[in-house]
Amino acid sequence: MAKAVIQKNWYEIQAPEIFDADEVTETPAEKDSQVVGRKVREGLEDLMEGTDKYYADVTLKVTDVEGNKAFTEIAGMEVSKEYVSRMIRKRSDRFDLVHDTKTDDGKTVRIKVVGATVRNTSSKTLKDVRNAMKDLIDEEANSATYHEVMEMIFEDRLQDELRDIAEDIYPFRQLEIRKTELRD
Known part of the structure; x- marks a missing residue:
């Protein structure tokens, strides 16, 4: 199992421009095409400075990959x-x-x-x-x-x-x- 993860490439998931944070997280994959379409949930407080919405999560969907960077768009948000x-x-x-x-x-x-x-x-x-x-x-x-x-x-x-x-x-x-x- 560990050997399979070592052979994969790691992609940095980038937040859209409206957020203060640049990199959200990383994800492993063998090919670029496997990363496109993946969704990541992140707290709004982690993405935007100065917000008091500790109870809101934003879902980001990967739309494009360039090199080891995966670019996202906002797929939605949800309150707890x-x-x-x-x-x-x-x-x-x-x-x-x-x-x-x-x-x-x-x-x-x-x-x-x-x-x-x-x-x-x-x-x-x-x-x-x-x-x-x-x-x-x-x-x-x-x-x-x-x-x-x-x-x-x-x-x-x-x-x-x-x-x-x-x-x-x-x-x-x-x-x-x-x-x-x-x-x-």
Whole structure:
């Protein structure tokens, strides 16, 4: 087993340009073609300086290999299940939204939002919030590239706008983008 690993080449997995970190990790493979398509999960705190999202993981997918460097793109991000479960409390409603949207560069992104209301509320009120959020997500994504949308999510700019829209309709204790997926 150890002999098989020794005969393989090691490739440095590089983070996309929007992150502060350059090299994420290393991976062994016999050929370049075996590295393309691999996915790596890394904590957002490790990739971006100054973020307080200790509970978020970013999935990076290898798209290109040059020499011993493997270049990646963001395949998505996810918030830990423990963080989501701490958001929801008694006498409040859980709010969920799953919405597919297209970015300016033609990529389809599935964005999943989770939130907790201050008190129990009606399904009509939650539906109104959901519709307002879908419109905002579409508006923001249609005018930005995929990497710009992900950067807005990582820096909490999109979440702040979603909170502002939600607060106009009904007060929320917390609101977070729980998961994003690049759909191809």
